[in-house]
Amino acid sequence: MSDVQLKCPACGAPINFDVPSGKMKCNFCGATFSVEEVNQFNGISAANQELNAAYQAQKAGSQPPIPPPVPPGQQADPTLPAQTNSEGAPLPPAGVAAPAPQTGWVEPPPIYMDEATGQQMAQFECDSCGGEIIGSPDMVSAKCPWCNNNFVATGQLVRTRVPDRMIPFGMTKEQALAAFKKEASRLKLAPNAFKHASVDDIQGVYIPYWLYDASVSGMAEFECERRKTWSDSDYTYTKHDVYQVSRSGNIAYLDVPVSGTSKVTQDLTESIEPFDYSTSVGFSPAYLTGFMTNKYDVEAEEANPRALARMKRSAKDVLRKSVTGYDNVIMTNSVFEPAFGELEYVFLPVWLMNVDFQGKNYNYAMNGQTGKFVGTFPVSSVKYWGGLIGIATVLAAVVGSVFIPYVMPWILN
Template identity: 90%
Template sequence: MSDVQLKCPACGAPINFDVPSGKMKCNFCGAMFSVEEVNQFNGISAANQELNVAYQAQKVGAQPPPPPGSQPAEQTDSSLAVPTNGEGASIPPSGAAAPTPQTGWVEPPATYMDEATGQQMAQFECDSCGGEIIGSPDMVSAKCPWCNNNFVATGQLVRTRVPDRMIPFGMTKEQALAAFKKEASRLKLTPNAFKHASVDDIQGVYVPYWLYDASVSGMANFECERTSSWSDSDYNYTKHDVYQVSRSGNIAYLDVPVSGTSKVTADLTESIEPFDYSTSVGFSPAYLTGFMTNKYDVEAEEANPRALDRMRHSAKDVLRDSVTGYDSVKMTNSAFEPAFGELEYVFLPVWLLNVDFAGKNYNYAMNGQTGKFVGTFPVSNVKYWGGLIGIATVLAIALGSVLIPFIMPWFLD
């Protein structure tokens, strides 16, 4: 199943992204090409360049460059020129109000997939859980990667948002399946039938995320205790000291992720972190071939509080970990103030597995870049209670072997 249909430059057959090589591979003729070569053959490269120019112009608040051959507009208003102090910092005009400091993350200007691919995309909506997936127009049905139910295309998406950057898949479907089976086999209480259950429903999905940059400055006060004991020939002594300790610091955060979909819990998405964002690339439809793409339903404004909460919680941990050498440490109060940085919209690779077992659906996720695997496995009641009974029997035998020699004489008397 493919979101975007690209053709092989060698034979014209459909060509997909090949995870092991990081290139595009034709399953018909076996030819391999770089992503850029396939984009150029399919006429996508030029569209992406125009899209990037428009995006960068919006990002800096400028207008897109004029078409070739056109005359630049004449600037007649001298107030548009901004003087500087010689060090690159702008000097506000006399009497002008100082610029208002940024009070929160500002969402970047959106660009859209139909402009990059030149085709409309189908929207699939699950009747069971409401999950939405973006697919190519020739798709008529699919399995929901969130709840494993069938869903059908309900309409056409004319405008689908393009990420500012993305991380391509680095783990294959076979590797994801092997990781699942290895984890299931490792757990002793997992039912044997579950370990051998068929896992046909495994989907590679680009999950939308919001990425946040910021720095957090703050302080925290701690009440710390230290106890020491000693004795002499007459007395035992205990000394109990209480200290008031303060810490402050400024911590910079880059690429703090928050999921852009409500169909996956924060526990699941944050459990498969971290991702290596240094390997991220610019968006290209070629990377989507062979995978599903989830449509985001969590706006940036909704995700902002979670990003800030993660940063503040981490900052507290950093200050707490700097207080050492005491028997006990208790944080009494704290205060943190963020300085907001950039906000980006990205696609991150996730393998989603669904297993129907004993009338229940079990969901699993694997980081599509690193292979980190998370999920809850069922527990066999037979193995659980059998294990408890076995342990109790061993303890009873061991205890009996110690006590019987002392108890038997009483009965014999």
């Protein structure tokens, strides 16, 4: 399947996903269509099947057979091996002229490198204007820098896999900016200049995630204490009881997410959870238009330990919370065993923001479905120390008003 720019069924212009309506909207003629209608017009369903078939073939290590030369009037037999020349190169089919021998030097195709990482960049051609698009090797969707139309490199998915499902964006860019400004305005210690800082770098991104299903069975042992204190006219008594308590259980987990990209930290991606997976839809390139998308660069096998650690940590919390009625509880031992279930590959919506303030970069993220916002804000040293001095002044005034009337007579005498 070639890379695509989805076309409007009404006028043929590029069409994009419109977050507020949840439909596809043409910016040229103003027509709106459902994602299914655009998929049907652009042949996306068949294309997705083609991508999946290519991925499965590559995963199995198989390659499409090279057809041998066929005499005129006959059909090729794909089960026969390809004929080759003395150097091992396949011969052209009968009736097809062999390529002319090379008579001079040929300029090799350009290779673009990321100077920061030394990684070779990928090259794409825009279907609308023919311009060259340079992106990271795992880029799936972007915006053409020449004509500003949205571009979806669906061919990239052949080398990985088509997502099993995805959650479309439900929050707009304007809502993401409003969430940032609201959070900044309510922080008393944030610098005033930062509250009015311009957020130039904001991007809607579909982040690849792995979703894990499993059930975790286990047991935990706890040392629990109860203390009771009472007094009479002569003594104060304390009764200290120690108990050994055990708990066991089987806990089922559904859709435990682990980020499939190394470009965003796990702490950031986990901070904006949860997502409501009941609203997920089948994958379609239509939802990617207007947003950045990268395929995974963290294999499921690499993400497995993170998923298992999250499940075990949660299972420990469940068993711990079941032990109640004690003054102190310490877990002394625990054993957990997982029963592995299904594994899915999904795209989830996230707004990423970067603010450069006083030479430091501050990163923020917002759940593109629920609007949950996370990030660390700078603290004004003037406001911080001014606040401490103000608190100390108030405390000194309160203490002075209480003790000075009692201390002054002693000083005067």
